[in-house]
Amino acid sequence: MENTERERTERALRLESLKKRRDFLAAQSGLRAHSPAFVLTRSKSANQSGETRVGFTVTRRIGNAVVRNRIKRRLRAAVGAVFSENAAAGFDYVLIARRSAATRNFASLLDDMKRVLLRLSALPK
């Protein structure tokens, strides 16, 4: 069951990465904001570790292994550039990639991410 799920969605890590399936599910059931290349979700409450953790979800529908790897790397690079200043500390984030994440201009990707983080902060708790 877990195995087939893993095969179907294939997730990745960074910053302090999410590793457990239940952590992914928790973050995805929290707050949610959309952008052209990805969807960003954040857990409802801070985790125990106090560190900001990020996970990536790139489903098999997006493309083959090469495309999925590229998307994870680009999103990871964007997170590294933006999160330290703009993200809420201690929360779990999950980025769900869309197809255009592979080709969207990187500067636009950074703008998207800043905007989406602001929107999440503005939403009611």
Added chain:
RNA sequence: UCAGACGGCCGGACGGCCGCGGAAGGAAACUUUCGAGGAAAGUCCGGGCUCCAUGGAGGCAAGGCGCCGGGUAACGCCCGGCCGGAUCGCCCGGUUUGCGGACGGUCCGAGGGAAAGCGCCGCAGAGAACGAACCGCCUUCUGCGGGAGGUAAGGGUGAAAAGGUGCGGUAAGAGCGCACCGCUCGUCCGGCGACGGAUGAGGCAUGGCAAGCCCCGCCUGGAGCAAUGCCGAAUAGGGAUCGCGCGUUCUUCGGAACAGGGGCGCCUCCGCUCCGAGCGGUCCGGGUAGGCAGCUAGAGGCGAUGCGCAAGCAUCGUCCCAGAUGAAUGGCCGUCCCUUCUCCGGAAGGACAGAACCCGGCUUACAGGCCGUCUGACGCG
């Protein structure tokens, strides 16, 4: 020079600034160094490695393989041959449409056995195989419609039609006879062998399909790195041990009497029956999450020399070249190389595709480029 076929190779290059994974050094900050592919893919074969099973030999079943020799750890892979087929060139016989044979080039072939047996051979065609008569041909009979007999030369059908061509022969024909070619069998010679050559005999009915069953020969235990080994929380449960406790009295320590609690639908009495322990500490073994090992120096890469037609092998030298585990290669910039678009200033993009224990193969995907061989066209000498 261009085009096509086949084979082999490469598959964007260099640099800068931020980051990522491993290793080494360091007390640390950090430094140094390495970091995806020819297919990493499909998981189709062959092995290494690990665990399980397994006395020896033989037989049966199932599955796989199938010309010969060599290469290899091994293979269903590779190399070199043989044979067969397709095609092109050239020569010869013959003839002038065609046909047969020899030689050479290129390509293709799951290429043992079809006079062991069974089965199948659509459509067309008379007939697709216990040697066949639709038309035709010949002989003969006739009531002129046709009948009987002979005949595989000709026509027609088909992927395939009962050895081929020619001459003789005949009523017409036929290996019926002869020559050449082909076939089968024998002998001799050459070759390790598949097989080839020569020669003799036999006129020589006995089609194709075995990636249909089958026959013959050879090979074969099973599962896989989520293998397997080690370490090992929290929580629950198991065992050992210590402390306190385990109603009262008696005891020969087995128990007995009384008291207490529960059940027999409910209340009272009586009767019967059942229950009487735990709590805390320490330690032990199994074992889950998790962690470590397996995990990368290898049938290894590169170079030289020697052997071999080649696949490849041997010797020497030299190099260390990913080891992640929600899984490391990214972002930005500059110069150059290609491709596309263009308002000629520039803009966009870089084939197929991402290691997961490791090798040898096969298959499939692949923009563009380079080299070689062959064929054709044009040009030059």
